[in-house]
Amino acid sequence: MKKRTVRTPAKPPTRNLTFLLIKKEFKTFEEALKEPLPRRQKQLPADYGFEGTLYTSESPAKKPRWVSFVEEGFPEGIPIDPSSTPGAVLLLKADSRLFALTFGQGRHLLKADACEVDFGLKVTLNMVDAAKLRSLDMRTFEESTLHTRRQVSRNSSLDAFNVDVIRDLLGAVTGEPPDAGFAKRLTGRDALTLTGAVLFSELANTCKVLLKAYKENKYKENFAWVDNIRLVKDGFLREELNQQLMQAINKGELHKIHLAPPEVIDWTQAGFRYPSERVGVDEPHSDLDITECLEALAKRAGGSASALELTLDDFKKGKIRVVYEDSSYEHEQWPLYNCLVAELSGKESLHILSAGQWFKIEKTFAAQTLKDAKGFVKELTGFPAARPGETEGDYNARVAQGSKSLALLDKHLLKSKGARTPIEPCDLFSLSGQFIHIKRKVRSSALSHLFSQGSVAAETFLRDDSFRKKLKAAMTQQNPSLAALLDDPIPSNYEIVFAVITGSKREWPEALPFFSQLNFVRHAQRLSGYGFKVSLCRIEEKA
Structure with missing residues (x-):
């Protein structure tokens, strides 16, 4: 079939386009979309040169929330009409992989676990000039986790961002690639935002370039430390880790599992009660202890801790209450799950649950950290x-x-x-x-x-x-x-x-x-x- 001749502007304008890479297990466009499927869809013509379908949707028309407040001062009304929020996602195939380009609210048309985690981050780190960074989103581990965005007024190297490679987790990065003809700027997290003059007819070729960059390990020359600690955002992996955690708890394998408050508290005043304990019956505990907690849950169930079969739901719904000496009031401070601290070892990495979030720790980094501490x-x-x-x-x-x-x-x-x-x-x-x-x-x-x-x-x-x-x-x-x-x-x-x-x-x-x-x-x-x-x-x- 003859390829369609596409009219293109002599000088395409600069656009911000958002790309996502669909996971390999999703074989068709429809599998990557949420149910029910969007009612409006339009396929690219068969002779276009690559396969793609556009899915669009609109949210019901409604006034912004601030309008009702402003109308209090203008009883006769103000000239603001309700408006819908349109969204679209273009799903296309390149090099046997599926890609999504999202527009407006189009990201919400995709299943939450349909896209590759850190696709945009890896592509950006592999493609940008390490001396031309503009912005880094960091998560710093201290007694509480600190989220920051560090920006510079002009292109700079990593040294200008004062990154602590031991404790900083890189969330997103913005920089310039050496080839300004491909893109003026790249910003990557899970999605990749490409700022540049891109022709629609070249989208499949652009996706091929991005996929090639995603598969490379060039980033390790300047950013090898980003693999030390990664937040687990893959829902399937989190589910698998939670299952392993529940199995270990129910088997009584607690040597790498304990309870701890997920935030800083005043230890001179605080006491704790577990989900099953009652005021006037059970004395508050001076500290959190996983064995005592399981015994308290078993007591409520009328059995022994060794025979107790707990589910993830038990830990997410059960609440740890904080008791203060100067008050009879008990505050349901945290879900029990958020107080779990656990370490699960695999062949290549260590996974750690802390404050309700799973982290993947590169195993050689974990071993080196322990060696340094020793x-x-x-x-x-x-x-x-x-x-x-x-x-x-x-x-x-x-x-x-x-x-x-x-x-x-x-x-x-x-x-x-x-x-x-x-x-x-x-x-x-x-x-x-x-x-x-x-x-x-x-x-x-x-x-x-x-x-x-x-x-x-x-x-x-x-x-x-x-x-x-x-x-x-x-x-x-x-x-x-x-x-x-x-x-x-x-x-x-x-x-x-x-x-x-x-x-x-x-x-x-x-x-x-x-x-x-x-x-x-x-x-x-x-x-x-x-x-x-x-x-x-x-x-x-x-x-």
């Missing part, structure tokens, strides 16, 4: 085991009581020059120049706060003379014989000690959640760069 492990000599239920404050006071070689600085908050909030220099300071920071259990959010606090305090001690004077005054009150050790702030004279109270029987520091290992390594390497000695210690919990 390099800082040290025994904290002379420190007794913690008692079950003993608070950090009580433990610190007991250790320091009567000691001539320790000064208790727990809860001594000192303000740095220009700082908005005071900081705690450490929990204990030792005769050998150790700034000792102590935290209970292996909770990612609490430990992230521990590592951050220790880093900030050490850096402030180093650069702020007024802070050192305040610290010396506090030290003089606690243990005058140690105050003179603060006079000459040479980093190599001091050791920043991070000590974790845990009753876990697992190896150390394997007992730490992966994100805790990751955060520790980042802070330890930063402090070592200043010249401080750094150590990661374990304080056992024994009855």
